[in-house]
Amino acid sequence: NAGVMQNPRHLVRRRGQEARLRCSPVKGHSHVYWYRQLPEEGLKFMVYLQKENIIDESGMPKERFSAEFPKEGPSILRIQQVVRGDSAAYFCASSPLSGAYNEQFFGPGTRLTVL
Amino acid sequence: QQPVQSPQAVILREGEDAVINCSSSKALYSVHWYRQKHGEAPVFLMILLKGGEQKGHEKISASFNEKKQQSSLYLTASQLSYSGTYFCGTLGGGGGADGLTFGKGTHLIIQP
Numbered sequence: 705n706a707g708v709m710q711n712p713r714h715l716v717r718r719r720g721q722e723a724r725l726r727c728s729p730v731k732g733h734s735h736v737y738w739y740r741q742l743p744e745e746g747l748k749f750m751v752y753l754q755k756e757n758i759i760d761e762s763g764m765p766k767e768r769f770s771a772e773f774p775k776e777g778p779s780i781l782r783i784q785q786v787v788r789g790d791s792a793a794y795f796c797a798s799s800p801l802s803g804a805y806n807e808q809f810f811g812p813g814t815r816l817t818v819l
Numbered sequence: 820q821q822p823v824q825s826p827q828a829v830i831l832r833e834g835e836d837a838v839i840n841c842s843s844s845k846a847l848y849s850v851h852w853y854r855q856k857h858g859e860a861p862v863f864l865m866i867l868l869k870g871g872e873q874k875g876h877e878k879i880s881a882s883f884n885e886k887k888q889q890s891s892l893y894l895t896a897s898q899l900s901y902s903g904t905y906f907c908g909t910l911g912g913g914g915g916a917d918g919l920t921f922g923k924g925t926h927l928i929i930q931p
Contacts, residue, residue, distance in 0.1 A: 810860040
């Protein structure tokens, strides 16, 4: 019974390049959340998606960041023209129902390093 | 707004007890507790949904005081495996519709 899968686990990009982070939720889960974690900091909510819909993106920077969760395939967090400040661990979580009142299952994270 | 956790760090000997607090300046609708080991994904411990609710899981339990807008996590007779960083996540504290707002974490080190 596979949990949340994220790939790649580590990603190195140079300033100005694009980063694509993938998240496959637990089978049957239709709610996906993306969080960012800086060293020694808690997880910061970025975006909440259900299949094909962005429900809440209030935590996502307005520029350069986008997310999608297509009908088929994984959820993608895309960061265009990366800057050093984007270096962080990005975690995806999924839930079968609203994650507000149910467990959110976290993936192992993608550690992005921007050179 | 980010919940405030205290203490920031705790060092215990195996078998000792610990209490981790989580407080918010805003009304809370639910409090989630997670543990994260270095380099790993956060692992769910429990959710508290109602004011006054208490839950337990083996020797780890938690309470939720809705009026005081705070929750506490209790670790009894700590084991080496309890080491890690504990995060509380709150709903209604400025996160997304279902997205949680997490505190900065409490580092727990258990020594043999």
